[in-house]
Amino acid sequence: MTTATASLPLQMPAPFLDGLRLILGEAGLLADPDELLVYECDGFTIAKNAPDVVVFPTTTEQVAAIVKLCNQYQIPFVPRGAGTSLAGGCLPVGGGVMITLTRMRKIVEVNLRDRYAIVEPGVVNVHLTNHLKGTGYHYAPDPSSQGACTIGGNFATNSGGPHTLKYGVTVNHVLGAEMVMPDGAIVEIGGPVEDSPGYDLTGLFVGHEGTFGICTKVIVRLTRDPAAYRTMLGVFNSVQDATQTISNIIGAGIVPAALELMDQGIIEALEAAFHFGFPLDAAAVLLIEVDGLEVAVDEEARKIIDICRETGAREVRSANTAKERLLLWKCRKQAFGAIGRLSPSYCTQDGVVPRTKLPEILDFITAVGERHGLRIVNVFHAGDGNIHPILLFDERNAEQVKRVLIASDEILNKCIDLGGSVTGEHGIGVEKINFMSKLFAPHDLAVMAKVRAAFNTGQLCSPQKMLPTAGACGMEHIERKAPGRHAAM
Amino acid sequence: MSHAAITDEFLPTTQTELCRWVGENAHGPGLPIYPVGGRTAIQYGPALTKKGIALCTTGLARVIDYPARDMTITVEAGIRIEELSKILAEQGQRLPIDVPHLHRATLGGVLATNTSGSRRYGLGTMRDYVIGISAVDAEGQPFKAGGRVVKNVAGYDLCKMLVGSLGTLAVVTQVTLKLRPIPETSLHVWITFDRLSQVDQALERLTTSQTRPVSVDLLEPRAAAAIVTEAGLELPVNRPVLCVGFEGTANETSWQADTLQDELRPIGPHGDHFVQHDDASSLWFALTDFQVPSEEPLTFKANLLPSRTVEFVGAAQQAGCTVLAHVANGIVVGQLPDEITTVSAAAQRLESLRALARKSRGNLVVVQCEDSWKSALPLWGEPEPGWPLMRSLKQQLDPRKLFNPQIVF
Numbered sequence: 001m002t003t004a005t006a007s008l009p010l011q012m013p014a015p016f017l018d019g020l021r022l023i024l025g026e027a028g029l030l031a032d033p034d035e036l037l038v039y040e041c042d043g044f045t046i047a048k049n050a051p052d053v054v055v056f057p058t059t060t061e062q063v064a065a066i067v068k069l070c071n072q073y074q075i076p077f078v079p080r081g082a083g084t085s086l087a088g089g090c091l092p093v094g095g096g097v098m099i100t101l102t103r104m105r106k107i108v109e110v111n112l113r114d115r116y117a118i119v120e121p122g123v124v125n126v127h128l129t130n131h132l133k134g135t136g137y138h139y140a141p142d143p144s145s146q147g148a149c150t151i152g153g154n155f156a157t158n159s160g161g162p163h164t165l166k167y168g169v170t171v172n173h174v175l176g177a178e179m180v181m182p183d184g185a186i187v188e189i190g191g192p193v194e195d196s197p198g199y200d201l202t203g204l205f206v207g208h209e210g211t212f213g214i215c216t217k218v219i220v221r222l223t224r225d226p227a228a229y230r231t232m233l234g235v236f237n238s239v240q241d242a243t244q245t246i247s248n249i250i251g252a253g254i255v256p257a258a259l260e261l262m263d264q265g266i267i268e269a270l271e272a273a274f275h276f277g278f279p280l281d282a283a284a285v286l287l288i289e290v291d292g293l294e295v296a297v298d299e300e301a302r303k304i305i306d307i308c309r310e311t312g313a314r315e316v317r318s319a320n321t322a323k324e325r326l327l328l329w330k331c332r333k334q335a336f337g338a339i340g341r342l343s344p345s346y347c348t349q350d351g352v353v354p355r356t357k358l359p360e361i362l363d364f365i366t367a368v369g370e371r372h373g374l375r376i377v378n379v380f381h382a383g384d385g386n387i388h389p390i391l392l393f394d395e396r397n398a399e400q401v402k403r404v405l406i407a408s409d410e411i412l413n414k415c416i417d418l419g420g421s422v423t424g425e426h427g428i429g430v431e432k433i434n435f436m437s438k439l440f441a442p443h444d445l446a447v448m449a450k451v452r453a454a455f456n457t458g459q460l461c462s463p464q465k466m467l468p469t470a471g472a473c474g475m476e477h478i479e480r481k482a483p484g485r486h487a488a489m
Numbered sequence: 490m491s492h493a494a495i496t497d498e499f500l501p502t503t504q505t506e507l508c509r510w511v512g513e514n515a516h517g518p519g520l521p522i523y524p525v526g527g528r529t530a531i532q533y534g535p536a537l538t539k540k541g542i543a544l545c546t547t548g549l550a551r552v553i554d555y556p557a558r559d560m561t562i563t564v565e566a567g568i569r570i571e572e573l574s575k576i577l578a579e580q581g582q583r584l585p586i587d588v589p590h591l592h593r594a595t596l597g598g599v600l601a602t603n604t605s606g607s608r609r610y611g612l613g614t615m616r617d618y619v620i621g622i623s624a625v626d627a628e629g630q631p632f633k634a635g636g637r638v639v640k641n642v643a644g645y646d647l648c649k650m651l652v653g654s655l656g657t658l659a660v661v662t663q664v665t666l667k668l669r670p671i672p673e674t675s676l677h678v679w680i681t682f683d684r685l686s687q688v689d690q691a692l693e694r695l696t697t698s699q700t701r702p703v704s705v706d707l708l709e710p711r712a713a714a715a716i717v718t719e720a721g722l723e724l725p726v727n728r729p730v731l732c733v734g735f736e737g738t739a740n741e742t743s744w745q746a747d748t749l750q751d752e753l754r755p756i757g758p759h760g761d762h763f764v765q766h767d768d769a770s771s772l773w774f775a776l777t778d779f780q781v782p783s784e785e786p787l788t789f790k791a792n793l794l795p796s797r798t799v800e801f802v803g804a805a806q807q808a809g810c811t812v813l814a815h816v817a818n819g820i821v822v823g824q825l826p827d828e829i830t831t832v833s834a835a836a837q838r839l840e841s842l843r844a845l846a847r848k849s850r851g852n853l854v855v856v857q858c859e860d861s862w863k864s865a866l867p868l869w870g871e872p873e874p875g876w877p878l879m880r881s882l883k884q885q886l887d888p889r890k891l892f893n894p895q896i897v898f
Contacts, residue, residue, distance in 0.1 A: 113696055113796040114819070136697050158642045169640065171649065172617055181878075189875045193851045194818050195603070195792040197869040198898040199658075199879045203616050203649025207642050227699060251558035253581050253670030293701065295744045296737060352638040354559045384640040385559075424640040432643070439643050440633070447632040448645045450885040455878060466644070 012052050016073040020055060020097075023065045030054040039080070039098055043145075044088040044431050051078070051098035058103045060178060060186055060216040067214065067461075068184035070097055076460045079214045081121060081153030084145045086348065087429030089157055089209050093464040099214060101152050107131055108217065115222045116175055116192045121152020121215050128220075137222040140167040143425070144333040155218050158207030160425030162258040162332065165383035166291070167223065169425065171206040178217035179205065182461035192219050204451070209427055210462035212455040226257070226291030230301035231319040231328055234286040234308040235279050239263055239366075239378075241312040242284035243358040246382045248307050249288075250355050254300060256383060260287040260332055265377030266390075269338040270331050278331075282314075286382065287332055289325075335379045336390075342377065343392035349408050351415035352424040355385040364414050365389050372403040386424035387415070413438070428466045436468050494537035495523060502548040504565075504623070504631060504662045511544070511660070512629025514891070521894045522627075524656035526567060526595030529781070530602045532857035534655065535868060535895040546597050549662055552576060554637070561620065561637060563665040566597030582668040585612040587777040597661045603653030606777045607734060610817050611703030612669070619648040621665030626658075627887040637665050650882070657893045658886045672736040675703075677764040677772050678746050680753065681728040688731050689799045690756045692816060695733075698752055700745040704734035705817035706776060707799065709806040712813045720775035722768055728759055729802075731816075732776070734769075779813050780856075785824035787835050787858035791842065793851030795819040801845055808838050819851065832862040839866065847871060869898060 012031070020029050030036060031053045040050040052075075057063045070077045076096035083090050092098050104120035107128060111117070112135055119128060125146040128139045142161040143149055149159065155177060160169045167173075176190025190202035205212055236242040242261055249259065262270070262285050267278045278285065286308070290300045305316045319325040339346050353361045362378070365387075369376040380388040389411055393404045412422045412435060422435040436445060449467055456462075501507040514520055521541030525531065546567035553563040557580040564573060570584075570591040577583050587606025588594050594604070605614045621635035624647075634647030651661055682688050688707055695705065708716060713726040724730075733749060735742040746763050753761075764772050780788075793801060798816045805812045809826035823842075829835050835858065843853040852870035855863075876898045883890070883897075 111796075113693065114794045115696075158646070160640055160642075164640065168613075168617060169642075171646065172613065187874055187878060189878070191850060193792045193794055193849075195790075195820060196873055196875075197852055197854050198873055198876055199882065200603075200616060200649050200653050201875045201878060203652070204646060206649075207646050224701065227701075247558060250560060253560075255670070293699075293737075293741055293744065296741045299738065299740070352636075352640055354556060354561070354638055356556060356558050381640070385638055386640045419636070420638045421636050421641040421643050423643050424638070425642055427642055428644070436644065439636070443630050444632045444634065444644070447626065447647065447886070448634070451645050451647070451650065451882065454882040454885040 012075070013073055016069065016075060017053065019069045020053065020066065023062055023069070024055055024057060028056050039083070039100070042080070042083040042085040042088060042090040044086050044091070044429060047088050047091055047430050049092055049095060051092040052095050054098045054100055056100050056103045060180065063099060063180045063214055063216050064184045064186050066097065066099060067180050067182065070460055071184060071458070074460065076463050078462050079152070079156070079210045081150035081156070082124070082148045084149040084153065085157060085429055086350065086426040087423065087431040089427050089429040089465070091430050093430060101214075102150065104216065111192070112137055112222065114192060116219055117222055118192070118217055118219050119151050120217060121150060121155070123151050125149050125151055125154060132222065136225050138225055139220055140173050140223040141170045144336070151218050151220065152215050155206055155215050156208060156210050157427040158425070160381065160384070160386065162260055162381060165259055165381065166255050166257045171203055173221045173223070174202055174206050174218060175221055176202050176219040177205060177215050179213045180216055181213040182456040182458060186216070190219065207427070209429065209466050211452055211465050213461060228294040228297045229257070229289060229291045229325060230297045231287070231289045231325045232301060232304065233317040233328065234288060234313045235282045235315040235317070236284045236286070236313055237282065238312070239284045239362050240359055242286055243362050243382070245286060245308055245311040245313065246358055247356050248311055249304060250383065252303070252307060254303060256288050256304065257291040258287065258289040259383030261378065261380055261382040262287065262332070262335065263378040265342065265375065266335055266338070266379040269341045270335060272341050273334070273338040274327070274331050276327060276331050287328060332379070339377070339390060339392070343375070343394070345393050345395040347391045347393070347404055347408060349387070349389050349391070349411055350423045350426040351387045351412050351420060353385045353387065353415050353418045353420035355383070357418045357420070358382060358385060361387060361414060361418060365411055368407050368410050372407045374400070374403055374407055376407070381424070384424065385420065430465065433466070433468050494540050495543045496540050498543040498545055500545045500548045504549065504625065507544070507549070507660065507662060508625050508629045508631055510629070511625055511627070515628045515889070519889060519891065522891050523893060524601070524660045526598030527569060527590065527593035529590045529594045530598060530604070533602060534893070536860040536863045537895055539894060544660060546660065546662070547595060553663065557582065560668045561639065561665060562668060563621065563637060563663065564596060565663050566600070566661045567595050570594045570596060570599060577668060578671060581671050583671045584618055584666055585669050586615060586618070587773065589778045589781040596664055600652055600661055600664060601654060601656045606780065607704035607706050607773070607815055609815060610705050611701065611736070616649050616652045618667050619652055619664055620667050622648045622651055622661060623663035624651060624659035624661045627889065627891045631662070632659070635665065639667050655893060655896050657883060657896050660892070673738045674742055675734060675736045675769045675773070676742040676746050677769055678733045678749055678761055679724050679764055680731045680733070680761040681725050681759040682731065683728060683759050685729050685799055685803045687756050687758070688729055691731055691753050691758070692795070692799065694752055694756065695817070698749065700735065700749050702733045702745070703736045704732070705815070706732045707802055707814040707816040708732060709802060709812045711811040712779065715811065716772070716775045716779055716813070719778060720768070720771040722764065722771060724762055724764070725760060776813070780822045783824065785811070786827065786829050787825040787862070788856040789823050789825070789839060789842070789853055790856050791821040791823070791846040791851060791853040793819045793821070793846045793849035797849035801842070801849065804845055805842055808842065822856075832865045835862060836866055843870060
């Protein structure tokens with residue numbers, strides 16, 4: 001058995017480090033083992049492995065020079081943004097150089113007439129939206145970690161968020177990118193214009209999890225702000241009624257801007273943290289938002305309220321002011337921060353099921369929790385069928401930890417059985433790599449390996465990520481010892 | 490397509506049959522394979538020079554799974570768009586892609602050519618709707634990617650890779666689509682202007698409009714005349730036309746039409762007309778069918794920055810072209826005038842337009858022309874920086890260049 005933590009530190013040749021210093025200056029790299037500890041993992045804290053050196057380039061040319069130097073000395077390298085990945089996407093499995101892009105944080109261009117912005121990869125998601133305030137435009141993908149996660153990271157993992165139900169995920173909002181390829185070549189794919197002749201490389205590169213190279217600029221589509229919102233909170237006495245409501249809303253052909261479910265466990269934690277006035281005795285609440293024209297939103301909201309009542313909502317509240325709406329969303333997006341009130345440790349899963357199977361998977365999760373004697377709470381993107389069961393535990397209790405891992409796997413396997421997937425927005429990284437061969441046949445994976453080989457022929461750029469067959473020592477042997485303590489989603 | 494190069498046709502009715510046949514070819518004669526669906530885009534790309542076999546997917550047209558309440562469908566790729574639309578409409582749903590010749594066009598063909606039309610402005614293109622895919626590689630091995638759920642980031646997004654890949658990387662056999670509800674109604678505002686510069690002002694105004702159009706098209710007078718005739722409508726066509734489409738409830742569309750009228754009034758349009766009910770449907774069809782290769786000597790498509798599109802349309806109009814632009818997307822479909830009868834004249838006319846598109850960050854491709862002209866024209870426009878990566882992808886997935894070998898980026 002090998003573990004990700006067991007890889008031997010690489011010997012960094014002195015001329016290699018000198019070369020890096022020449023490119024970046026002394027302030028552009030960290031090589032002190034104590035300082036490197038911060039970079040030993042991302043939001044997925046199970047697998048840890050510190051890089052041998054962390055570099056902080058500020059330009060594309062520096063990134064290209066670093067990559068070329070790595071090639072010259074055959075040193076592996078991996079890109080990193082803010083490190084909010086929940087699947088070990090930034091884990092330097094083979095050690096080597098971690099290329100941290102957070103100092104490349106310029107918003108290079110905003111063009112409202114042509115509805116695009118060009119940003120460096122280290123721009124924090126919410127900073128772009130803040131920058132656009134007052135223009136009537138925004139950047140639509142809004143992961144719950146948007147206050148910290150970078151757009152380069154969003155590009156690498158095809159991030160989602162609550163509003164993807166209506167607006168789509170990252171790939172639906174990316175027009176092009178500048179990449180430093182694994183050999184150090186700088187290539188522009190796509191561009192600010194649509195339909196460039198040839199294959200949709202942009203579409204293929206979004207979600208590459210760092211395995212096709214290093215993204216040094218992203219060209220994103222900007223979206224008009226909705227003219228009006230109606231934000232509602234449906235209160236239910238049973239989780240079944242709430243999930244049935246979701247199914248009925250989608251089944252009625254209504255596509256809300258967001259449709260999120262929070263169950264009793266999470267409501268309790270949120271109420272303690274934010275004092276919003278959530279009903280503590282409710283089994284579940286649905287946070288439902290419709291947006292669009294002022295003339296249209298009331299009608300759509302009314303239809304949704306009717307459906308909620310038909311399926312047994314005991315109450316439907318509306319956010320009456322913009323402030324109230326923002327507070328509701330703050331509660332939702334910081335739900336994970338509030339979990340600390342419930343448990344010393346927790347593990348979040350990221351499964352997807354067809355929306356009509358939500359009642360079934362929620363029942364299953366409850367049964368799994370009971371069978372393993374674990375408390376599981378739920379807060380998730382219900383409209384997309386993207387579940388995030390949160391398994392609570394105490395990491396000092398080894399036996400409990402083991403049960404958490406078994407329960408997680410059971411839930412994800414059930415998602416596959418129901419025709420779904422093991423990740424809706426967090427990515428494969430190293431965490432889900434063992435599930436790839438459950439989701440895909442050997443030849444599906446072989447084709448994906450060929451696609452990677454088209455862009456990344458060597459073993460240096462993000463080794464042992466995404467595909468179970470990649471790399472010399474198989475990640476399938478990694479035995480997870482402890483579930484992660486996940487921060488946000 | 491030079492039919493002389495197609496010596497035979499194979500029409501499988503199952504994916505297994507298709508795999509076996511492609512595999513036998515790969516391990517045997519190694520003939521070029523030309524995947525076809527409804528043959529509506531058969532003029533696209535270079536002329537065929539190597540003798541090969543057409544692989545027709547229309548025998549693969551079954552609905553595999555339609556969980557309407559999930560708003561997704563899994564179907565075989567050979568299904569005709571008209572048939573698919575009918576099945577979806579029974580549940581009040583649709584795939585909101587504008588497809589010409591929908592009684593012939595197949596889903597696989599639409600996907601492979603990344604067909605789109607006016608409504609791409611508000612509703613996107615095929616890449617936004619394909620969530621799962623099954624395909625067969627050049628060795629006859631089936632593979633899949635994505636899945637049947639609307640959100641999924643497991644593995645590389647091979648759906649995006651295959652959308653617009655023109656049958657060069659694999660033959661798509663099955664597709665899972667995300668669907669949208671059919672809107673209650675649609676309405677177009679047909680606005681004529683005296684000068685193109687006013688259209689530009691109108692487009693600038695639209696960027697902060699209170700309305701949310703699903704389409705924004707600019708038609709020079711020749712295109713306007715052709716489209717109005719095709720739609721069987723009576724609308725003014727002797728000036729540049731900005732045609733703005735809305736979809737939604739009757740309340741939403743009429744409010745937006747009125748609002749747009751008010752917003753554009755200061756620019757001084759020559760006139761505006763609301764096109765509603767059945768006429769709105771006829772207009773959608775006519776706008777969609779305009780992009781189909783016609784009797785004109787050559788059809789081209791330019792892609793450029795939306796803000797530079799009016800200038801481009803002006804230049805194309807000056808050059809005698811008939812032009813429709815999805816102007817807020819920067820997509821222009823144009824036809825060279827009848828007076829162009831030689832390839833050198835065509836090349837000359839296109840060169841200046843292509844240069845203008847390049848200056849506006851875009852390119853210009855030839856959609857259709859006489860086969861004998863093709864070798865003398867840069868059909869895919871000027872090289873894009875990503876082309877070497879695309880060749881590398883082709884080399885990995887189809888190293889012997891069996892699928893549509895004539896198409897090389």
